[in-house]
Amino acid sequence: NAGVTQTPKFRVLKTGQSMTLLCAQDMNHEYMYWYRQDPGMGLRLIHYSVGEGTTAKGEVPDGYNVSRLKKQNFLLGLESAAPSQTSVYFCASNSIRLLSSYEQYFGPGTRLTVT
Amino acid sequence: QQPVQSPQAVILREGEDAVINCSSSKALYSVHWYRQKHGEAPVFLMILLKGGEQKGHEKISASFNEKKQQSSLYLTASQLSYSGTYFCGTGGATNKLIFGTGTLLAVQP
Numbered sequence: 001n002a003g004v005t006q007t008p009k010f011r012v013l014k015t016g017q018s019m020t021l022l023c024a025q026d027m028n029h030e031y032m033y034w035y036r037q038d039p040g041m042g043l044r045l046i047h048y049s050v051g052e053g054t055t056a057k058g059e060v061p062d063g064y065n066v067s068r069l070k071k072q073n074f075l076l077g078l079e080s081a082a083p084s085q086t087s088v089y090f091c092a093s094n095s096i097r098l099l100s101s102y103e104q105y106f107g108p109g110t111r112l113t114v115t
Numbered sequence: 116q117q118p119v120q121s122p123q124a125v126i127l128r129e130g131e132d133a134v135i136n137c138s139s140s141k142a143l144y145s146v147h148w149y150r151q152k153h154g155e156a157p158v159f160l161m162i163l164l165k166g167g168e169q170k171g172h173e174k175i176s177a178s179f180n181e182k183k184q185q186s187s188l189y190l191t192a193s194q195l196s197y198s199g200t201y202f203c204g205t206g207g208a209t210n211k212l213i214f215g216t217g218t219l220l221a222v223q224p
Contacts, residue, residue, distance in 0.1 A: 035214075042117065042202055043157070043214040058211065090156060102145065104204075104212065106156035 001026050004107035006091050012113045013081045021076040021110050023091030031094050032074040033058075033104065034066060036087040043090065049074055081114045088112070116140055118205045120215040127193050127222050135188040135218045137203030145206035146179050146186040151217075152199045160188075160201075190220070198222045 004025045013019055023032065034046040045058030049068040063085060065077045074093075078085060088111050092104040118139040125133055137146060145164050149157040163179035163186060174191045190197055200219050204212035 033211075040216060042216040043204075045211060045213070048211060059213065102162055102206070103147070103159040104149075104157075105159070108156050 003027065004091055004093055004105050006089075006107040006110050008110060009108065010111050012115065013078075014115055015082060017081050018077070018079050019081065019112075020078075021089055021091075021112075023074045023076070023093075023107055024072055025074075025091075025093040025105070026072060027093065027095070027105065028071070029093035029095045029105070030071075031096060032068065033092045034064070034074065034076045035090045035092065036060065036085075037090060037109075038087050046076065046089075081112075083114045086112060086114045117213055118203055118215040120201075120203060120218050122218060123216075124219040125221070127220070129195060129222055129224055130192050133190045133193060133220060135190075135201050135203075135220070137186045137188070137205070137215055139184045139205045139213075141184065141205070141207065143179075143181055143184055143186075143205050143207070146177075147204040147206065147212060148177055148186075148188050149202045149204065149214075150197075150199045151202065157202060193220075193222045195222050195224065 007022045033048040035043040044060045047066040049055045052071045055066045067075045088109050090109050091107040094104045118137050121136045148160040151157040177188045179186045200217040202214050202217050204214045
């Protein structure tokens with residue numbers, strides 16, 4: 001099992017450009033999440049999904065869109081990148097089948113720089 | 116609102132103990148603890164669910180006081196491998212977590 005994978009690992013964008021980050025998990029997890037991590041701010045939830053075809057806003061959703069067309073994939077889109085979106089982006093997933101299975105599995109992260 | 120973690124940073128010598136606290140202004144159903152090494156993804160340590168049960172994992176244990184909306188992570192006889200940033204994540208009725216800003220732990224030989 002690969003677990004949670006993210007592509008790309010690194011990206012540099014110019015202000016105003018768009019891009020999509022892909023998260024894939026092979027653990028048949030129901031829940032998937034997108035976080036951003038900035039120095040001194042910890043992990044902040046951008047959007048999340050409780051199942052295929054459903055998405056919801058997290059703490060910092062502005063400037064991002066997401067889609068969950070397949071259970072195993074969760075896409076994060078930036079329509080018009082801004083320097084404030086320079087960050088490390090983490091995807092995570094977890095299962096809700098068992099109460100004890102609430103741990104989140106994180107992907108390796110995508111480091112995005114917007115100039 | 117993010118839970119508040121304290122201290123923000125701590126430096127230890129190998130073998131010393133440390134306590135990291137996590138406090139929330141909201142009612143909690145669960146508290147998660149994760150450790151992140153520099154340049155890597157966060158890694159799950161443990162979950163504490165409503166009920167105040169203390170959990171342990173080798174020399175790392177944690178408690179959850181739901182009345183006070185607080186959790187504490189206890190690291191005993193610290194090892195070099197314990198170095199990293201520790202995050203608590205607080206959960207409400209959904210499985211959405213709100214993470215604290217982290218506590219940087221450095222263990223020196």
